Amino acid sequence: MYLNALEWLNELRLICNHGLMHPGKEWQGVLQKASSAGPWNKTKAKQAFATLVDAGSAICKLCQANMATGTGEADSLEHSKPSLSRCMTVICSSCIQNRLNGEQVPGCGCNPACPKAEVSWAPETSNRPAEAGLPTIEEKKVSTKLRTLLQDLKQHEKAEKSVVFSFWTYTLDIIESLLRQHTSIPYARIDGNLSGARREQAIQRFQTDDSVRVILVSITCGGTGLDLTAASRAYLLEPQWNPMIEEQALSPIHRLGQTKEVNTIRYRVRNSFEEKVAMIQDMKRDIAAGAFSSDLPASGLSKSSRLQEFRDAF
CATH class of the missing domain: 3.40.50.300 (P-loop containing nucleotide triphosphate hydrolases)
Structure with missing residues (x-):
């Protein structure tokens, strides 16, 4: 539910950028594909992980590292290879590596356990010409x-x-x-x-x-x-x-x-959803600032808390 809501809101953000809806592959049904029937694989996991990173919600279940900011024990986003379960549970590559010596990596907690896939953010080799595939805009x-x-x-x-x-x-x-x-x-x-x-x-x-x-x-x-x-x-x-x-x-x-x-x-489009995103940014900064005077990490927000952020934005 959280990710589906986020994907629809991202469509509003893209309209602010482009002024119209387009067939761009990045927003078109990404999470519907991720949660649809069929095997959970690296392609689906990477698409869903991109949306989690964008929302600042790619947080390791074990060490609470935020994959987008490099906090905690997680590697930098680009060179890390976390695992992502279908239920959107993230385990960072550092925690996976620390548990390879005979210790089993904890699952997502679902019963039965959800399938998981490794997510690689390392740059992929591309031989496409610089002008290939560019859209033409009137x-x-x-x-x-x-x-x-x-x-x-x-x-x-x-x-x-x-x-x-x-x-x-x-x-x-x-x-x-x-x-x-x-x-x-x-x-x-x-x-x-x-x-x-x-x-x-x-x-x-x-x-x-x-x-x-x-x-x-x-x-x-x-x-x-x-x-x-x-x-x-x-x-x-x-x-x-x-x-x-x-x-x-x-x-x-x-x-x-x-x-x-x-x-x-x-850049922000006046009277658009981008102003709501900026408001959520301020909320997150306040939460992060409060973490210095609290024993609870800023990354320890529950999914219900993040859903409330979106409700508050409207």
Whole structure:
């Protein structure tokens, strides 16, 4: 119920980005497929896990580590291989590894136990051409948000380098298509479909090639190990359910070696559901702040508590 509600709400968030509903694979029935009849496999688990991470709910049952923020004993999100049960119970890779020496990893607690699958967030090798599969958007159908982004990138192209973050690769596809159709701005891009070598190549181009003015980044790839200090402008295309994902994504721009003042632009559509997401962000920050004066970890919220967050947002 929690995940199904979250998926419908994510559709509202995507409309804020694109201005219309689209056939993007990331929102179309992801959790319906995940919970439908048939074997539970890595593909279904990865799709469901992406939604959990987005909501800040990918929390290890054993150590209470938040997989999106790297808290607790969990590995960084990108290199971890947690297991996810059909009932959405997460066990992080560190807890799995710690129990391989003869100790059985506890199950989800359901009777009978739900099937589980390993979730890998390591970048996958992709040989697709940069222009392959990009959507074509008529200029009159470009959303207000993306139109504003494009205008701002053009305005600051010569003076500053920019990083554009989005959770959804389909949003990055649209932006990439718009950059090709309506600007002459050279850009780079990194997301989960790139191999490690191609990702490093894209980062180096952005960092060292003065002609490359923009880099598009999947927000789940922006974190530990990246160096994006060539940029002095950062665009967050949508508020995330979990504010720590945003802070992690911005850290490669602010890391040691940054010599310029960094401006962060956060897009929200007025009077839309994005304002509700921002309200939930504030609630989560308050909960996290309260954890310092409490014995209960901030990640120890029950599913019913998270459902209440969504009820409070309306």
